[in-house]
Amino acid sequence: MSAFTQAFAADRTPPLLKWGATIALAAGAVTAVAMSPASYLHTTVARMLPLALLAVSVAVVTGHAGLPTLGQVAPYAVGAYLTARLALTGIDTAAVHLLCAAVGGAVVAGLIGTVLVRYRGTVFLMLSLAVAELTAITAGQWRAVSGGTDGLAGIPAPRLLPGLPPLHGDRMVLLYAATITAAATFVAVWLLRGDRRMLLTAARTNEDRARASGHLVYTYLWMVHTAAGGLAGIAGALLIHTHRWITPADVGFGVAALALLAVVIGGARSLIGAAVGAVIVLIVRDIVAVEVPGHAPLLLGTLFVIGVYLLPGGLTALTTRLRRRLSEGPHSAPPAPANASVRRTS
Amino acid sequence: MHVDTLVITAVDGVAYGLLLAIAAAGLTVAFGAGGVLNLAHGVLIAAGGYIAATTTAGTWASLAAATVLATVAGAAGGAVLAAATAGLRGRGHLDQALLTFGIAMIGGNLLTTIFGSDVLRPRMPAALEGTVMVVGYRYPIDRLAVLAVAVLVAAVGYVVLHRSRAGRLIRATVDDRAMVAGIGVNPRTVDAAVLVTSGALAGLAGALATPILGVGPGTADTTLLLSLIIVVCGGFGSVPGAVTAAIGVGVVQTVGVVTVPTAAPYLLIAAMTVTLVARRPTVPNGAAS
Amino acid sequence: MLHIRDLTVAYPHGAPVLHDLTLDLRHPGVHALVGPNGAGKTTLLHTLAGHLHPRAGTIHLDGEDVTGWHPTTAARAAVALAPQGRRLWPSLTVAEHFAATQPTAGRDEAWTVEELLTMFPPLAARMGHRAHQLSGGEQQMLTIARALRTAPRLLLADEPTEGLAPTVADQITTVLQGLPARGVTVLAALPHTDVAATIADTIHVLAAGKLLGHTHTSTAASHLLRRHLTLTDPGDETATPHQ
Amino acid sequence: MRIVHRVEPDQPPSPRSGRDPDHAHGNGMVASGLRHAYGPLTVLDLDTFTIAPGDRHAVIGPNGAGKSTLLGVLAGTIRAQTGQLTYNGHTVTRHGAEWRARAGIGRTFQHPTLWPDLTCLDCVRIGGWHHRRNPDRTPMEVLHLVGLADHAHQRAGSLSHGHRRMLDLAVAIAGQPRILLLDEPAAGLTDTETGHLIDTIHRMPSWIAVVLVEHHMDVVAAVADWITVLHQGRRHTDGPADTVRADPGVAALYLGTGGGHAAHP
Amino acid sequence: AGVACGSGAGDPDRVRIGLLVSLSGIYTSVGEDMRRGFQLYLDTHDGRLGGRDIDLVVADEGDGPATAVPAAQKLLERDRVVALTGLVGGATVDKVQTLTHERRIPLLGANARPEFAPVAGKPRDLSYTWHTSYNSDEPGIAIAAHIKTEVGDGTVYAIGPDYQGGWDELRGFTDTFTTLGGKLANPDGKTVFTPFPATENFLPYLNKAAETRPAAVYTFYAGGPAVAFVKQYRQSALKDVPLYAAGFLTEGSVLDAQGTAATGIRNVLNYSPTLPHAANQQFVAAWSAAGYPGQPTTFAMASYDAAAVLDRALAAVDGPVTGETLNTAIGQVGRIDSPRGDWQFHPTEHRPVQRWYLREVRPDGPVLSNVLLQDLTTLPTT
């Protein structure tokens, strides 16, 4: 009986296949860009990845913990400024940066989380907006660390390992950023599957019932928030590694909003969808819109509007719908579980 | 700081707060009461402001015409939003946010294309441009006029939202649409009415606020943010709450910033945070009973 | 008054929950709908009130085809639903529930608020409370009061006595029994066949989305149900006798 | 903390050991001086309330009497304004619902909503999460117990109302409670299902304490051996089931000779 | 990183220039002015600079580096421009400078010039960085002595927006003013900074400032806040106190919005549309003839001059135009006969050595204008 239970506890689609497909797709896309001779493309795409990773972190909090957040820019900022300061003082090993940024981001998100996870819905959203605003204001005011409202520029390139040459070539930076983004995303996806996902669904959809079954809802949400902070910290380090400059606006409300909207476009609970959503938004803003100067807001706005109408439930829902349509073709529909319940009541 | 300066600053805080209350009025209806997270609110205000700035000519008649025109344009914008969000019912605030944010970006871009990127200001009748003496200090007449209009708007808003059947139906529609249909009221009509009213109020706010603050490319974002803060701090759809919150914001932005100037950049956000944190955490899906 | 022909209803993306259901209601009168949990009682009532749209079949009300109508239209035609579970407006007070709900135009059979409050004294003492602050039973009372306030001519009551103390439950059943005299047709889903038998003119027995037949005694209804259960015990669901 | 007992399904409820506060002090729950008010409205005012292992205790009373509030206070969902709660000899007044649930106080809700997006099986797994390594019953067995085995893979959100109530019970049972607080478990159940519910309660191990809030007197009669009648948050009567049911005062207040719903001040 | 070589494919006489200005966001008005200035020079010179046909590629800077850098990247790497000009914001210049420098493309900024922070401890190499504008602290430096003379022993109240631009503008004034022996009216001797861009209500600040009974007020605001500030100044207790400002307070379209409230404000800038030079009269006439609104601003003028610099530099380049050859030529353009009067590049700092003017807002015919009062000084002093 218990084996039977476990068989159904797991995801019913063969996980290896799904994962393999996703990884292959991501790798393919990156390789395609990296193989292209246009170094313009390399830099531009590499610069999208920090925001993509930030969006993943936002998706974790928004989709899985059910707390729509603009506040992940706080750990993002911590990761970024930590990395920038380390690099400017001569510590230029990427791994050290990433580690410090992850820890710093997690610590800050953990601290903020102790207050924030007690709130829900719009109140949480507004509190996280306050966090975003405070982050940007602090970054602007704390001139010793941040260089003021004009920010920092000319941050030295990181080295992958001590002794290796600095990470300079556009293609190399792209490959490095893509690897880190993909790895961090997949770790997050891996951590949020199966039972953890189920527990978070329970905590999110009926908190009182979850409590009455002994689940420490605040603790769950706090842990998710903190871990997502670590992810945002890594994204911040990546921001410095790909841009080598930073201004307070890069860790402010605008970026937070973009990340949250990317999550909605991607489909709130899908981390990979969030990353893809962020990349789409930035492609429109940084590649398409530069062709029609002055109308970037128009294009982005149109993207959002189209996104809402064409992709209800986000990109992920689209793939599910496509898959359903494909599988429904030759075979008859699988028996719905509801059937049994209609006919037999004991 | 001298006491009487503090008094006049406090008075100004209240007046400024009431100006913000007008700006937030539309959002109080749409988001606070009607549950539509309308991020295009700021753009409607800016549109009203631009219309007022381009139609006024320093006469009372043109001022009246501008106010009416701005209100009508706002209502039309609200109707567009109503049509756009109609298909999104039941898909949550984030989808609404994405849509209205997109519309706001498009609208903002169109406004700068049409009206240019300069900061504009309506030309007011001379009688409104001057100052009067309040407790020995000069005080602008236009702000006093806005104060009067704000009190009027708040009073009407209070009666409609809290004392009339319409207000109850709006809140009922947010709570359970199907049951509103079940008593013979079409919830879609309620939705549309909410957004059209909210848009009209936004247009009106644009016409009233631009003489004091001017209207330019940054207007939409600033007013949206302040309105959001007011609506959320005021406790969603409560007119007295929103007015109190607006006055609070006004006072923080006047008395607060001059008494502790070093903390000025943080004050507003900090005040909002304290207000929200002080409120008892509420768990929405209350299954307990 | 109400004629349902071959009604098939399914939830979105689901298999049908009601199959080929045919039912006629006399006017006015009290009609009970009984059947096991999950039989489809709620589904049927929601379909009649317009909240669910049938996949097939027709519904006629007083000769008019009302299949798949909108809940607003249904309400304006004086069809009221007192739903199961909490379908109140949590942020409205009891008084505001009454203020928002108005009798259907053209119906003078209205219940005044005073009448309703005399019927449910606990509500009178809670006029300023929001719906989510009411006890379970008080919420149930308000649900029924709201439905009555719309002055229905067809009242669809889904387990109207659920969660009510015996005294109040008795009162409700008395009210339901008295409704036909005021020109109201009642279709009530009732979990207990004996209750159904005491108040209803006819008892329609529903199981697994199919109508097993109608009767007017508790024993006959129970018998129908028992027979259905034995017949459809695991694996066999074809035999559904119609009376 | 966790004591695992094997289930002895066929044992009938233990004969009452009478009201035995001492026994409850050591092994059960004792509430004293509970008072809870919303503004001027006192909804709960109880000097003592004890639950001892093996109790089959029904709480009845008119609508709005404070029954659900009492359960909420015992389970930790509602924090009473004044009063003391001890459980197994420890003071738990300030412990939240999560803690109490882990310590063995399970409950159902008057309005069951569960987790609409999860399957019934997952719901039960979440209910029994803290015993997942060493469960008395597997989740599937729990579903069998309440008669929902056929619905194991159906979304909880698409269950009918009655089935949802059974699932709520299943989730509570999966938590392996030592005290089970049931809020109107039979409301909305049909005759057959009510019988099934009574069976299920009968088959519970005898050391489990069941506190039952219910309006269906036949269920109360079948299950409870001790009844407390609440009225306006206060104890109106309490005593052995038969005595209370025969009490004319209770009948007048509650069972139907009118006038039970006096308005609170 | 690809080093841009040559310009447009094929035709060696065609030269591609990138113009990066804000066409969306809150700085649009400045960006539009700069585009008009550059375009005006092109249009009045048959679309040719230095005898070569010009492909002008315009890109949108947006609100700051986040949007500006991708746009700059596109200009540099896809369009392969041989020079980049425009750039509204200081932060943008700061970030884009590293890109252009790496690729050996001259950056010819026509507006903000930030204090370039050192890179990795070393001062920034500015050999490929030029500006036709000014340093943000120069207006304040230029007017300080004049204000000192005017107020005598009186104090001056300093107030400005809380961001890098505001800090620089006000520092220029306060440092010079106090060095000259002047005293600030501000209680602790420190400038009051108002949150930017959040503050639009200046009344409380102004009423508080009035308490210090200053002999004059010095300020810097631009755009929307400038309109609000001036309007509210005239409604405050400071109404009759002389107001001095960096010229941006009343420059361009904001002056129309301010209306009569701006009358009498004395301000300092490197340009006034009422300058009597022939070059200026020509410029102003061309501006009106092109149908552009109002009078030309310093932003338009600096961008116009950027085109003039490129004109002379391109004329001096022999053979193919590359970033290197163009940059060398820019270093040798010598004196520019500009609407603001003659100026030339400072040999090491690559920004204009130019005269600063005192202006006053006065009716000039039917419209208000920043009317030239007097020359102040020439900066930077070498």
Ligand SMILES: Nc1ncnc2c1ncn2[C@@H]1O[C@H](COP(=O)(O)OP(=O)(O)OP(=O)(O)O)[C@@H](O)[C@H]1O
């Ligand atoms: N939202 C839904 N989506 C899918 N299926 C549903 C949904 N609601 C109910 N069902 C299914 O429809 C069937 C009938 O449900 P319905 O609620 O009508 O039963 P009922 O007779 O009212 O039962 P109860 O007495 O328990 O309320 C059930 O098998 C249930 O699983």
Ligand SMILES: Nc1ncnc2c1ncn2[C@@H]1O[C@H](COP(=O)(O)OP(=O)(O)OP(=O)(O)O)[C@@H](O)[C@H]1O
């Ligand atoms: N949050 C609240 N605010 C104000 N009053 C409340 C609140 N919650 C409950 N009440 C009131 O407290 C009283 C007791 O409620 P409770 O839910 O305990 O009643 P109950 O005995 O369970 O009744 P029922 O049998 O109807 O479920 C009710 O009159 C209710 O109106």
Ligand SMILES: [Mg+2]
């Ligand atoms: Mg039902």
Ligand SMILES: [Mg+2]
């Ligand atoms: Mg209850």
